[in-house]
Amino acid sequence: MSATDVVVTGLGATTPLGGDVASTWDAMLAGRSGVKALTHEWAAQLPVRIAAELAVEPSEVLDRVRLRRLDRCEAIALIAAQQAWADAGLGTPAGEGTDPTGVDPERLAVSIGTGIGGIITLLAQDDILESSGPRRVSPFTVPMLMPNGPAAVVGLEFSARAGVHCVASACATGAEAIALGYDIIRSGRADVVLAGGTEAVIHPLPLAGFASMRAMSTRNDEPERASRPWDKARDGFVLGEGAAVLVLERAEHAAARGATVYARLAGAGITSDGYDIVQPHPEGAGFVRAVRKALAEAQLTGADIVHVNAHATSTPTGDMAEVAGLRTVIGEHPVLTATKSMTGHLLGAAGALESVATVLAVRDGVVPPTINLDDPEEGLLDVAAGKPRYQPIPAALNNSFGFGGHNVALIFTRP
Amino acid sequence: MSSREEIVAGLAAILEEVAGVNPADVSEEKSFTEDLDIDSLSMVEVVVAAEEKFGVKIPDDQVQNLKTVGDAVSYIVANA
Numbered sequence: 001m002s003a004t005d006v007v008v009t010g011l012g013a014t015t016p017l018g019g020d021v022a023s024t025w026d027a028m029l030a031g032r033s034g035v036k037a038l039t040h041e042w043a044a045q046l047p048v049r050i051a052a053e054l055a056v057e058p059s060e061v062l063d064r065v066r067l068r069r070l071d072r073c074e075a076i077a078l079i080a081a082q083q084a085w086a087d088a089g090l091g092t093p094a095g096e097g098t099d100p101t102g103v104d105p106e107r108l109a110v111s112i113g114t115g116i117g118g119i120i121t122l123l124a125q126d127d128i129l130e131s132s133g134p135r136r137v138s139p140f141t142v143p144m145l146m147p148n149g150p151a152a153v154v155g156l157e158f159s160a161r162a163g164v165h166c167v168a169s170a171c172a173t174g175a176e177a178i179a180l181g182y183d184i185i186r187s188g189r190a191d192v193v194l195a196g197g198t199e200a201v202i203h204p205l206p207l208a209g210f211a212s213m214r215a216m217s218t219r220n221d222e223p224e225r226a227s228r229p230w231d232k233a234r235d236g237f238v239l240g241e242g243a244a245v246l247v248l249e250r251a252e253h254a255a256a257r258g259a260t261v262y263a264r265l266a267g268a269g270i271t272s273d274g275y276d277i278v279q280p281h282p283e284g285a286g287f288v289r290a291v292r293k294a295l296a297e298a299q300l301t302g303a304d305i306v307h308v309n310a311h312a313t314s315t316p317t318g319d320m321a322e323v324a325g326l327r328t329v330i331g332e333h334p335v336l337t338a339t340k341s342m343t344g345h346l347l348g349a350a351g352a353l354e355s356v357a358t359v360l361a362v363r364d365g366v367v368p369p370t371i372n373l374d375d376p377e378e379g380l381l382d383v384a385a386g387k388p389r390y391q392p393i394p395a396a397l398n399n400s401f402g403f404g405g406h407n408v409a410l411i412f413t414r415p
Numbered sequence: 416m417s418s419r420e421e422i423v424a425g426l427a428a429i430l431e432e433v434a435g436v437n438p439a440d441v442s443e444e445k446s447f448t449e450d451l452d453i454d455s456l457s458m459v460e461v462v463v464a465a466e467e468k469f470g471v472k473i474p475d476d477q478v479q480n481l482k483t484v485g486d487a488v489s490y491i492v493a494n495a
Contacts (some may be wrong), residue, residue: 065435382433 010088010247019056050242052344071118077150115348118145126158170402175351196245229338240344269293273405284325312338351400443485
């Protein structure tokens with residue numbers, strides 16, 4: 001163990017598959033889909049009428065008064081962070097540094113991003129502005145819609161005083177927030193970082209916007225079969241909502257307080273394509289460089305990577321470009337999975353939720369399945385199709401890409 | 416015109432909705448900030464809701480004078 005090693009000591013999530021990590025992981029291993037038909041009245045006029053909504057509403061967890069001052073993306077970030085904090089055994093929030101089970105608030109940071117932020121609040125308050133005038137706009141509008149809101153709310157909850165950060169890199173956000181947390185610990189600025197992503201934008205405007213890009217599945221009559229990465233019949237991604245937070249901790253700090261370690265975050269690579277605002281580079285050049293950086297930091301080679309939790313969103317162009325890049329940088333041997341086949345695409349939370357899945361895959365020695373892979377593309381690598389694949393996983397890679405040309409690669413290894 | 420008691424009850428309902436204050440804790444001598452923990456943003460919500468409920472205008476420069484529930488009741492009685 002070196003002074004700059006970073007380990008994962010806590011996990012939290014609220015997702016379309018479950019209200020916490022245990023229920024989400026059980027559902028993943030069982031190959032359940034969280035995608036359903038949208039029953040809201042507003043959905044009837046949309047070309048896309050399916051989504052992966054939260055399994056457990058925030059109102060079942062947080063009290064009414066607190067909830068009315070939080071955007072949905074803030075509320076679920078808070079719920080995921082509370083779970084992760086408790087899971088890590090960090091004790092009473094704002095515990096002083098003298099508490100051997102806790103963390104000094106001045107050595108606690110937060111890195112929680114969102115791809116889109118509090119637009120449910122923005123749009124609801126705009127409706128009020130139009131219908132009732134400016135005086136009726138809520139005084140909580142700004143703290144609810146600001147993209148740093150989720151990180152700030154979590155920081156307040158745990159009295160984090162080493163910095164509260166919001167990364168925004170579209171669908172790579174959750175992974176990039178974790179990479180930032182890793183850098184914060186390695187550079188000595190904090191001992192513990194609550195790191196992850198949150199997204200809650202199931203609303204007609206983003207659905208219409210993504211649908212106008214022709215990026216979304218319109219398999220409205222078969223919701224559970226709509227998200228089908230690498231399948232020849234895939235026709236776009238399915239929007240999901242949720243939040244996931246990891247407790248990243250300096251390994252020596254974790255050891256000193258006797259924390260249980262899930263996995264080591266052994267390397268992180270961030271690159272940008274410099275190619276197109278929404279199209280991925282056709283050969284995946286940017287993400288290949290990100291994986292190489294992460295491998296170099298982890299002091300591993302492609303041969304060491306047993307499992308890849310791929311970005312694979314179920315779009316016609318992106319899925320196979322990633323496979324081509326993986327073949328180049330990792331090789332023919334890794335066992336892939338696309339958990340978005342079950343969760344839908346959580347945008348800014350995707351990389352965080354998939355990091356949770358990757359960490360648990362390493363810990364439990366199991367690759368969660370990819371569902372709906374009935375007719376795989378030619379040239380696909382080995383995929384845990386239909387059912388989980390049990391095997392030792394000493395090291396695994398989690399990829400995330402985002403509109404804007406963002407690429408993030410995270411490598412988790414056994415502690 | 417509502418009685419002072421009715422106005423207190425109306426304010427208590429608003430305070431419960433906006434900030435989760437127990438209506439039993441609301442009485443004329445209570446301070447919004449000191450006793451009922453109403454922060455500045457919540458006070459804005461209380462004022463707007465009270466304007467609608469009681470048909471009064473409460474300009475921003477008057478809000479700072481409304482220290483207690485009783486102050487607000489007196490303002491509403493005088494201006495409704």
